[in-house]
Amino acid sequence: MQDLASTLNPSLRSWVASANTPGTDFPIQNLPYGRFRTTPHEAWRIGVAIGDQVLDLRAAGLIHHADMPQLLAMSRAERVTLRCLISQALAQGSAQQAALEKALLPQASVEMGTPCDAGDYTDFYVGIHHATAVGKLFRPDNPLLPNYKWVPIGYHGRSSTLNATGTSFPRPCGQVKAPEAEAPSFQASARLDFELELGIIIGRGNDQGHPIAMAHAEDHVFGLTLFNDWSARDIQAWEYQPLGPFLSKNFASTISPWMVTLEALTPFRRPFERPATDPQPLPYLSSTENTSQGNFDVKLEVLIQTEAMRQAGLPFERISYSNFTEAAYWTVAQMVTHHTVNGCALRPGDLFGSGTLSGPKPEQAGSLLELTQGGKHAITLANGEKRTFLQDGDAIALKGWCEKDGATRIGFGECIARVTAAKS
Numbered sequence: 001m002q003d004l005a006s007t008l009n010p011s012l013r014s015w016v017a018s019a020n021t022p023g024t025d026f027p028i029q030n031l032p033y034g035r036f037r038t039t040p041h042e043a044w045r046i047g048v049a050i051g052d053q054v055l056d057l058r059a060a061g062l063i064h065h066a067d068m069p070q071l072l073a074m075s076r077a078e079r080v081t082l083r084c085l086i087s088q089a090l091a092q093g094s095a096q097q098a099a100l101e102k103a104l105l106p107q108a109s110v111e112m113g114t115p116c117d118a119g120d121y122t123d124f125y126v127g128i129h130h131a132t133a134v135g136k137l138f139r140p141d142n143p144l145l146p147n148y149k150w151v152p153i154g155y156h157g158r159s160s161t162l163n164a165t166g167t168s169f170p171r172p173c174g175q176v177k178a179p180e181a182e183a184p185s186f187q188a189s190a191r192l193d194f195e196l197e198l199g200i201i202i203g204r205g206n207d208q209g210h211p212i213a214m215a216h217a218e219d220h221v222f223g224l225t226l227f228n229d230w231s232a233r234d235i236q237a238w239e240y241q242p243l244g245p246f247l248s249k250n251f252a253s254t255i256s257p258w259m260v261t262l263e264a265l266t267p268f269r270r271p272f273e274r275p276a277t278d279p280q281p282l283p284y285l286s287s288t289e290n291t292s293q294g295n296f297d298v299k300l301e302v303l304i305q306t307e308a309m310r311q312a313g314l315p316f317e318r319i320s321y322s323n324f325t326e327a328a329y330w331t332v333a334q335m336v337t338h339h340t341v342n343g344c345a346l347r348p349g350d351l352f353g354s355g356t357l358s359g360p361k362p363e364q365a366g367s368l369l370e371l372t373q374g375g376k377h378a379i380t381l382a383n384g385e386k387r388t389f390l391q392d393g394d395a396i397a398l399k400g401w402c403e404k405d406g407a408t409r410i411g412f413g414e415c416i417a418r419v420t421a422a423k424s
Contacts, residue, residue, distance in 0.1 A: 002084040007031075008267055010408045013092045016104070018051030025401065025411025026051055028090055031083060032223065032258035032412075035068060036110040044113055046071060049258050049413070050090055052107055059103035060096075062086055068116045072203045072348035076219050079203075083263055112257035114164045115225060116201060116349040121157040122339060123197075123229055123249070123353035128329035130356035133370045149279050152330040152338045157229075157353065158250035165256050165415050171392060171422040172251035174235040188422035189232035189248075191375060192390040196302050196366035196398055198324060199227035200332055200352040201259050208345040214287035217333035220346065223259035224298070224332075226398045226415035227353050230254070233369055233389065253353070256398070256415035267407035269293040270325045284341060285334050294331035298324040298412075300357060300400045302366070306385055307393025316397050317382055320371060322364045327357035392421045 006012070007029065013020050014028040026032065026049040035044040036054055046066055047054040057063045062085055063071065074082070089096040125131060128148075135143025147153070163169060171192055177184035203222035206212050212220055229249065236248030272294035274280055287294075300323065303316035330338075335352055358366040365371045368389050371379055378386040390396070400412035 002088055004080050004083070004263055004266065007083055007087040007263070008407070010406065012087070014050060014090045015092050015094060015097045016051045016053055016090060018053065019090070021051065023409065024051055025049075025413055027408050027410065028087060029408040030260065030264050030410040031086055032260045032264065033071070034115045034257040034259065035113045036257075037113070038105070038110055040111070044068070048086055049107065053104045054107050054110060055086070055090070055100065056103045056105065057086070060089065060100050062089065069348040072116060072201070072222050073205070075204065079222075079261065080263060083261070112164060112166075114162055114255055115257055115259045118159045118162055118349050118351040119347055121159040121162060121253070121351045121353070122154050123157045123355060124152055124154040124330070124335055125355040126152060126328045126330040126335065127354065127356045127358050127366065129327060129360050129364070130358040130366055130370065133358060133365065137369070137374045149329070150282070152335050154335070154339070154352075155244045157253070159351065161250060161252050162351070163252055163254050163417065165254060165413075165417065167254065168418040168420050169230070169252040170420050172232050172235065172247070173422055173424055174232065174247045175238055176234045177238045184238055189235055190389065191233035192419060193231045193233050193368045194302065194390065194396045195229040195231055195356040196300055196320065196322060197227040197229055197357060198298065198300075198354040198400070199225035199255055200335065200354065201225060202336075202346045202350040202352070203348060205347040205350075206340055206345055209343040211343060212336055212340045212346075214285065214290055214333055214337050217336040218262060220336055221262055221332055223261040224265070224296070224412070225259055226256035226400050226412050228254040228396060228398055228415055228417065229353050229356075231367070252417070254415055254417040255351070256413050258413045260410065260412055264410055265296050265402065268297045268402040268404060270295040270297050272331050281334065285337060287333070290331055290333050294333055295325045295328070296332070296402075297404065298400050298402055300324065300398065303397040303399070304381070304387070305395045305397070306381065306391070308385060309381075309383060310393070310395070312383070314383060316395070319379060320363065320365055322357050322359040322366055324354070324357055326359050327366070328354060390419050392419055394419050
């Protein structure tokens with residue numbers, strides 16, 4: 001049996017030719033999991049991305065069920081064992097090639113769903129540059145509230161409106177109050193925004209009343225995805241006090257189809273460091289392993305395609321870029337531990353959003369709210385169009401990947417959705 005390190009070997013090649021193409025998101029060193037189907041009425045199948053193909057794990061005989069929660073609930077040792085079996089089966093020279101070729105389908109020929117059914121969804125706020133930039137818009141002298149550097153802040157989201165990539169959604173409506181108005185009005189949001197985030201998919205759960213310690217937190221994380229937490233900033237400004245986001249956030253969120261496992265991310269771990277002048281995490285949020293390798297070096301970018309660009313045949317255009325290591329003030333393990341420290345139970349498939357992952361530079365902002373300084377300064381696209389916030393017909397694409405010398409580049413695929421006109 002292979003070990004984990006051998007599945008990450010940069011010299012490993014697959015008999016699936018497209019997996020060996022330079023720059024592919026899905027080489028044999030990645031092997032992310034997702035759900036797909038070939039017709040609209042069939043049950044979802046569990047697949048692994050390999051090059052431009054998807055391997056049906058059940059048809060390949062590598063699993064004996066199509067139950068994603070059962071797969072997510074595996075222990076870390078079981079996950080590694082399955083990864084090794086898949087890697088061995090897809091490697092060049094595998095005796096299983098002839099049998100597995102029948103279980104391969106082109107990704108372009110299948111429908112991808114959300115990677116799992118999320119029973120619960122929590123959105124965190126770990127992007128310190130985003131929190132600081134947004135805070136400056138409203139509190140120039142005190143952008144970060146006192147608890148930010150002590151507590152991984154989060155709020156409970158709405159899992160019923162989590163959408164698969166490629167799913168359009170209508171512009172949300174709600175109450176909006178202009179600063180000079182005496183009363184709010186009901187209208188379609190005029191300040192619709194994207195948020196560049198990573199999704200954290202929970203694997204094995206915990207029993208209520210049994211917190212997950214830092215030493216075991218990552219054992220409960222299956223993998224990471226791309227995540228866009230759409231936001232109606234004008235609705236948000238009127239409703240967010242005293243209890244935080246509500247209708248401004250729960251109308252739509254978009255998630256990418258592939259879960260990149262923590263095992264695949266092993267070569268791209270980074271130390272978790274805080275400035276010496278900042279408070280260090282309380283003991284329950286600290287561990288030696290988290291300090292030495294708790295961060296993940298995931299490069300991120302945001303692209304836009306307006307309706308005019310689409311009609312003219314123009315491709316998506318990049319408007320921002322970032323990196324998870326630079327952006328996040330709290331790690332994946334700290335989010336898991338803090339979420340459960342009060343006895344909260346997590347279940348396989350639960351989703352965490354990281355919060356907006358803006359970098360330290362203005363051009364690395366993970367939202368239009370920041371890029372346009374609250375709508376005051378429009379960004380100009382290559383075709384001359386300007387944007388302060390999203391217009392009907394605009395599509396946003398998120399991309400993510402990891403690369404470094406001595407390791408094979410892996411990617412997250414794409415997270416894409418388009419805004420349509422309001423329903424009412």
